[in-house]
Amino acid sequence: xxxxxxxxxxxxxxxxxxxxxxxxxxxxxxxxxxxxxxxxxxxxxxxxxxxxxxxxxxxxxxxxxxxxxxxxxxxxxxxxxxxxxxxxxxxx
Numbered sequence: 755x756x757x758x759x760x761x762x763x764x765x766x767x768x769x770x771x772x773x774x775x776x777x778x779x780x781x782x783x784x785x786x787x788x789x790x791x792x793x794x795x796x797x798x799x800x801x802x803x804x805x806x807x808x809x810x811x812x813x814x815x816x817x818x819x820x821x822x823x824x825x826x827x828x829x830x831x832x833x834x835x836x837x838x839x840x841x842x843x844x845x846x
Contacts (some may be wrong), residue, residue: 777810
């Protein structure tokens with residue numbers, strides 16, 4: 755999948771601008787600086803192509819770089835993170 759995922763304000767997204775994304779994962783930064791993933795949305799035309807997992811993966815990568823944990827409040831993000839032992843350890 756060759757899609758340009760961009761970083762926005764507390765989100766990663768696909769599309770021309772973060773106000774009207776075709777797909778996105780959004781997060782909140784908690785008091786300790788860790789990330790709370792609160793929503794993952796993918797438009798129907800991008801559904802089933804692994805876009806949601808790729809977006810959650812961007813937050814995981816970003817959290818690793820920042821040495822932070824993740825609270826996956828979004829059920830989809832939790833499912834993605836629980837698939838692998840390495841990302842499961844990042845769950846706060």
